[in-house]
Amino acid sequence: MSANNTTVFVDGMTCDGCVNRLQKVLERNPVIDRADVTLSPGKAVIQHSLSDVSAIDEIVKKAGFSVVNKE
Ligand SMILES: [Cu+2]
Known part of the structure; x- marks a missing residue:
């Protein structure tokens, strides 16, 4: 169903816990x-x-981070 791919550059992640948190929020x-x-x-x-x-x-943003750029 989905045809779009977007790369977002994220500010505020400092460890693997942050990565996992954002990953979960996105995939949910x-x-x-x-x-x-x-x-x-x-x-x-x-x-x-x-x-x-x-x-x-x-x-x-809801996951606690911010997008600095997208491509
Ligand atoms: Cu972290």
Whole structure:
């Protein structure tokens, strides 16, 4: 169903616990099919069905981090 891939660069993750937390929050969201989060560099590669990727910023923010850039 989802055709979109977005990489988001995330600020605020400091350890593997942060990575796991963000990963879980992302994958729990029904619009996200898959998320691969890494600490160094701090980013998440997200496969999703969103038409407006700014919604990702809100999801990341709710997990306690912030999006600094997207591509
Ligand atoms: Cu941490």
